[in-house]
Amino acid sequence: MRKVIYGGATSLDNFLARPDGAVDWLMWNDEVAAITMEMWKTVDTMLMGRKTYEVARRMGGGPEGGVFAEIKSYVFSRTLPDEAGVNIVREDVAAFVARLKPQPGKDIVVMGGGELARPLFEAGLIDRVGFNIHPVLLGSGVPAFHPMTRQIDLELEESRPFKNGSLYVSYRVVH
Amino acid sequence: MRKVIYGGATSLDNFLARPDGAVDWLMWNDEVAAITMEMWKTVDTMLMGRKTYEVARRMGGGPEGGVFAEIKSYVFSRTLPDEAGVNIVREDVAAFVARLKPQPGKDIVVMGGGELARPLFEAGLIDRVGFNIHPVLLGSGVPAFHPMTRQIDLELEESRPFKNGSLYVSYRVVH
Numbered sequence: 001m002r003k004v005i006y007g008g009a010t011s012l013d014n015f016l017a018r019p020d021g022a023v024d025w026l027m028w029n030d031e032v033a034a035i036t037m038e039m040w041k042t043v044d045t046m047l048m049g050r051k052t053y054e055v056a057r058r059m060g061g062g063p064e065g066g067v068f069a070e071i072k073s074y075v076f077s078r079t080l081p082d083e084a085g086v087n088i089v090r091e092d093v094a095a096f097v098a099r100l101k102p103q104p105g106k107d108i109v110v111m112g113g114g115e116l117a118r119p120l121f122e123a124g125l126i127d128r129v130g131f132n133i134h135p136v137l138l139g140s141g142v143p144a145f146h147p148m149t150r151q152i153d154l155e156l157e158e159s160r161p162f163k164n165g166s167l168y169v170s171y172r173v174v175h
Numbered sequence: 176m177r178k179v180i181y182g183g184a185t186s187l188d189n190f191l192a193r194p195d196g197a198v199d200w201l202m203w204n205d206e207v208a209a210i211t212m213e214m215w216k217t218v219d220t221m222l223m224g225r226k227t228y229e230v231a232r233r234m235g236g237g238p239e240g241g242v243f244a245e246i247k248s249y250v251f252s253r254t255l256p257d258e259a260g261v262n263i264v265r266e267d268v269a270a271f272v273a274r275l276k277p278q279p280g281k282d283i284v285v286m287g288g289g290e291l292a293r294p295l296f297e298a299g300l301i302d303r304v305g306f307n308i309h310p311v312l313l314g315s316g317v318p319a320f321h322p323m324t325r326q327i328d329l330e331l332e333e334s335r336p337f338k339n340g341s342l343y344v345s346y347r348v349v350h
Binding site: 013154 | 323329
């Protein structure tokens with residue numbers, strides 16, 4: 001069964017971006033590049049919500065190139081218009097992912113943010129959580145976690161401080 | 176100058192307790208005991224809000240014994256009635272702590288939760304942050320961080336995975 005991975009870069013107070021979506025606080029170095037590249041090797045499918053998709057489009061991603069060209073991506077939205085080259089999914093995210101997981105393929109990554117992750121956590125469909133925790137409290141922003149109706153138990157698999165002061169953590173979800 | 180320390184045990188989604196204050200999910204072992212004991216050796220003053228004080232009272236703490244007997248503690252509340260043996264502070268927390276820091280003594284610890292920490296962070300009065308991050312997403316509860324009007328920069332000093340799967344992290348606040 002393919003694994004579903006939720007992760008990204010966060011602040012210590014669990015924000016993925018500033019309130020306006022800005023990620024100017026992110027630190028990048030060779031260690032982050034290496035771990036990101038390793039992750040992408042295991043993945044062939046990317047899930048995102050409308051807001052993340054719109055941020056990705058503004059940053060130059062899109063059906064014409066970038067990660068969209070190499071990875072099968074699905075955008076969950078009931079309001080986005082159909083667009084050539086973009087797989088817009090209008091059905092319930094948990095039902096869709098439950099059908100996707102048993103299909104042959106590599107792992108599936110949930111791109112921030114927390115609004116898409118919440119129903120997947122609640123349905124028990126997320127298998128791994130990986131964060132690059134940055135040494136900052138943003139104070140406000142786009143949350144990595146939205147309130148959930150149940151507890152999710154995790155198992156720490158790895159914690160690795162990077163030279164630049166961020167801390168990579170990886171957890172397995174206990175099903 | 177005495178340092179002000181904010182910390183405690185958290186879930187990965189940054190809760191200090193369940194919505195009703197329950198901390199039944201906390202894991203305790205010899206490593207946690209050792210690091211907690213080390214911390215208390217450096218501290219002689221404890222700050223808490225009314226809600227934390229009331230939880231501590233229910234758990235058996237109070238002016239008659241427990242940690243209250245060995246550590247000078249201040250409870251910030253505008254509504255609690257005066258009580259023998261309890262230092263109830265009715266003034267602004269940041270103004271009070273700004274006066275307390277230059278006084279001789281050991282370090283000062285801010286006991287959860289986030290409501291008391293927020294004005295102290297915003298006023299630049301917190302010097303260290305230490306969390307024992309538990310491998311769980313509680314989904315809802317008492318937040319360790321409340322929305323702040325500004326960013327707080329940190330420097331990772333230590334990260335130490337414990338045998339039981341929780342992860343101790345310690346940060347210095349960059350002033």
